[in-house]
Amino acid sequence: MLSEPAEPPLPINLVDPKLYSDGDPFALWRWLRANDPVHWHPPTELPGFWALTRYEDVRTAYRDAETFSSARGILLRPAEHGEDPGGGRTLALTDSPRHRMLRGLVDEWFTVRSVRALEAEMRDVTRDVVDQALERGSVDFVADVAARVPLYVICKMMGVPRGDWERLYTLTSQAFGAADPLARRFAHLDILGYFEDLQAVKAEDPADDLISVLATARIDGAPLGAEDVILNCNNLLVGGTENTRIAASGGMLALLEHPEQWRRLAEDPALLNTGVEEILRWTSTATHIMRTAVRPVEIHGRRIEAGDLVTFWLPSANRDETVFDEPDRFDVGRQPNRHLALGFGEHFCLGGMLARVELRLLYGELLERSIRVEPDGEPTPLASIVVNGPERLPVRLTV
Known part of the structure; x- marks a missing residue:
């Protein structure tokens, strides 16, 4: 194997969105893993941070919640934006014991048993979405297929009335896809406003759904509070849709680029479970996850001080050559x-089981019905340091 070059293949700027839309971040991460696995990234418009790129370092830091805190935010953000409003209040942005108590409120909804109980309805949702795409023929797989399945499923679980699903689809599309930052901001505010109204209704008349659970919850004897309920509803909506949307569309792009892997799935449906795991590894949709060190720690001789920001670069960890055999090969049969x-x-992702089932049902629906998916234009990659994958994936669906 050739040794890594002494100098990085590109200037190291991990927070340049163009690196992910137009460049090759994997070459840069490969160099960092080999030469500077605990890299200090100086401030830009974002604060300075440490970057972990090796699998074992990321895994160890994930496990050490007592050193690496989530409460000050899990994504890099400009200092002038202030603290994340969800810090210390939402599932994703809390440390234990509060994190454990919040998670305990909703954990039951995401167990294997609960997800399996929903599977028939999830299959119906998936079939309807695919039918609509087939009827249109030429579609954007991201917006017209991959975005709708997880959104409709999480809306059902949360207790969003079916008549409002399209409204939330439009708002989430604007919040995550609008070119205008102001339009994205207004869409986010509209989503929060929607949940403000709905949680008030559920608090007065609870039903068997996630929003009712949060709206009537008590932690340490005190009600959760309307604002905390709203923030956690938004967290569930984003967590239940965004990563699955990008994984589903990124997986479809990978299968289009590796048609022999799609043929393997068609010929051997038993590979679908390992195929979904490979799609999750290959897409690694969360580009970075951030923690804040709450006490000094040393990793590979680099001293991280209390208060320092530490980032985990998941696509790099999931291509670590010391862990994965031929990590740059897409293999739907990959084991382990x-x-x-x-x-x-x-x-660990609360909706991990849900995401796996949604991906399996979507690809299974396409395979079982022998639906042909062909490129219908050039894909557009996301220009983002937060999530990675296709922003648009024009395809044509035929039976």
Whole structure:
């Protein structure tokens, strides 16, 4: 194997969105893993931070919640934006014991048993979405297929009335896809406003759904509070849709680019489970996850001080050549596949089982019905340091 070059292949700027839309971040991460696995990234418009790129370092830091805190935010943000409003209040942005108590409120909804109980309805949702795409023929797989399945499913679980599903689809599309930052901001505010109204209704007349659970919850004897309920509803909506949307569309792009892997799935449906795990590893949709060190710690001779920001670069960890055999090869039969795409430790993705089932049902629907998916234009990659994958994936669906 050739040794890594002494100098990085590109200037090291991990927070340049163009690196992910137009460049090759994997070459840069490969160099960092080999030469500078605990890299200090100086401030830009974002604060300075440490970057972890090796699998074992990321996994160890994920597991050490006592050193690496989530409460000050899990994504890099400009200092002038202030603290994340969800800090210390939402599932994703709390440390234990509060994190454990919040998670305990909703954990039951995401167990294997609960997800399996929903599977028939999830299959119906998936079939309807695919039918609509087939009827249109030429679609954007991201917006017209991959975005709708997880959104409709999480809306049902949360207790959003079916008549409002399209409204939330439009708002989430604007919040995550609008070119205008102001339009994205207004869409986010509209989503929060929607949940403000709905949680008030559920608090007065609870039903068997996630929003009712949060709206009537008590932690340490005190009500959760309307604002905390709203923030956690938003957290569930984003967590239940965004990563699955990008994984589903990124997986479809990978299968289009590796048609022999799609043929393997068609010929051997038993590979679908390992195929979904490989899609999760390959897409690694969360580009970075952030923690704040709450006490000094040393990793590979680099001293991280209390208060320092530490980032985990998941696509890099999931291509670590010391863990994955031929990591740059897309293989739907890959075993073992201990990827970190859904996190690890205390903050392991709450909806991990749900995401797996949604992906399996979507690809299974296409395979069982022998639906042909062909490129219908050039894909557009996301220009983002937060999530990675296709922003648009024009395809044509035929039977």
